[in-house]
Amino acid sequence: MKQNITQYIWYPLLVAIGYIGLFSYSNAGEVRDRVEDRGYLRCGVVKTTFLSKSPIDDMGRELCRGLALALFPDPSAVKLITLNESNAGRNLAEGKVDVIALADNRLLSHQEHHQNIATLFLNNLDVAILFKGYRVDDLNGKKICSLEWVDKTSLAIFSQKHQVSFGVVSYKSEGELFKAVKSHGCRAVALPRVEQSIFLQKISGIFPDPLVLSSSSSNNSLGMIVSSRDVDWKEIVQFYAHTLLDSERWDINSQNVDYIASTTLNPEVQKLLGVKGSFGTELGLDSNWSYRVLQRYGNYQEIYERHFVNGTITLERGPNKLVANGGVLAVN
Structure with a gap:
């Protein structure tokens, strides 16, 4: 130099x-x-x-x-x-x-x-409705489960877009989330696409046919x-x-x-x-x-x-x- x-x-x-x-x-x-x-x-x-x-x-x-x-x-x-x-x-x-x-x-x-x-x-965030036959309207007044580190901003936009009101419960770990889903304590799960795909494989024996809705609001x-x-x-x-x-x-x-x-x-x-x-x-x-x-x-x-x-x-x-x-x- x-x-x-x-x-x-x-x-x-x-x-x-x-x-x-x-x-x-x-x-x-x-x-x-x-x-x-x-x-x-x-x-x-x-x-x-x-x-x-x-x-x-x-x-x-x-x-x-x-x-x-x-x-x-x-x-x-x-x-x-x-x-x-x-x-x-x-x-x-x-x-x-x-x-x-x-x-x-x-x-x-x-x-x-x-x-x-x-x-x-x-x-992007995916919302997986777990129960067969349920649609977006069925989330009204129900509980969506997620994890603490997941950005929830897109969930608010998702709620507004589909005109549904739901609660969000965030868990610290994948294990806690799995227990909540296994006990049928979650109507839906909100996770990013990759994590959602792998998580749905793990719970496929309990919920084999979830309805997955992709969110384009949070890139x-x-x-x-x-x-x-x-x-x-x-x-x-x-x-x-x-x-x-x-x-x-x-x-x-x-x-x-x-x-x-x-x-x-x-x-x-x-x-x-x-x-x-x-x-x-x-x-x-x-x-x-x-x-x-x-x-x-x-x-x-x-x-x-x-x-x-x-x-x-x-x-x-x-x-x-x-x-x-x-x-x-x-x-x-």
């Missing part, structure tokens, strides 16, 4: 105003330089509070490895760091992680200079969270995430990427795969980074299905489709 007299003139002033900007971890290009000098990516994954093993966590880890493969020709060049909502923002602000995969920026602490630069999963947008101060790093992570979506749009997957790379005449696809142009070098990466990622991990659809359509859980994509297919995931 260049040393000159200017910084010595300004230094006392910075001290006087409380070191404004002096301790910001991520000036333009700094994160990318630190990652390169270190030789590996530090990627945070926020641990969910509901499940001991969550497909969201697993997908986040895979996204971390994919980003590492984009940066280095080695998916193991990454240190996965487990975080929680209370410390994730602080870890990012202090540079202890370079990026957080699949988190809701609104729920993180120290979020002033954080930004979700690529939404890759929506985990729990999980994405790649980075410091908003570092433009270069934001661009790299954003292009990585959008490549996963854009390759699905072009029907490029892990099985056909070799063939398409060698035969395509489409200039957009050639640029996407690094066949022509300087797409990689403009980002400070090599020209084969996107091809490398797609060959190993595939496009967004392949990643989604590995974690959410795998025998353990079967979750329809719903809002997690591309915009062109009726969903909300978009390449900007």
Whole structure:
């Protein structure tokens, strides 16, 4: 870094105003330089509070490895760091992680200079009416069960939308919720889509045919969270995430990427795969980074299905489709 007299003139002033900007971890290009000098990516994954093993966590880890493969020709060049909502923002602000995969920026602490630069999963609230034959009107005056950490704002909107009035009982743990449902103490259960799907599997012997209503009023947008101060790093992570979506749009997957790379005449696809142009070098990466990622991990659809359509859980994509297919995931 260049040393000159200017910084010595300004230094006392910075001290006087409380070191404004002096301790910001991520000036333009700094994160990318630190990652390169270190030789590996530090990627945070926020641990969910509901499940001991969550497909969201697993997908986040895979996204971390994919980003590492984009940066280095080695998916193991990454240190996965487990975080929680209370410390994730602080870890990012202090540079202890370079990026957080699949988190809701609104729920993180120290979020002033954080930004979700690529939404890759929506985990909206679902309301499951448990008793067969019951409809929304049957919730009037009844009890909906949930968990303490679930945002209840969308339930109020759900109530207003369907013109029903109900009480909400929040439990501390999944075990307590399960006991309440097992004793028929809940007319319905309100949980985010992934947690709801897994929970309904667990109670399928008691309530085999619930009516599940999706809420679109509370977008729990999980994405790649980075410091908003570092433009270069934001661009790299954003292009990585959008490549996963854009390759699905072009029907490029892990099985056909070799063939398409060698035969395509489409200039957009050639640029996407690094066949022509300087797409990689403009980002400070090599020209084969996107091809490398797609060959190993595939496009967004392949990643989604590995974690959410795998025998353990079967979750329809719903809002997690591309915009062109009726969903909300978009390449900007």
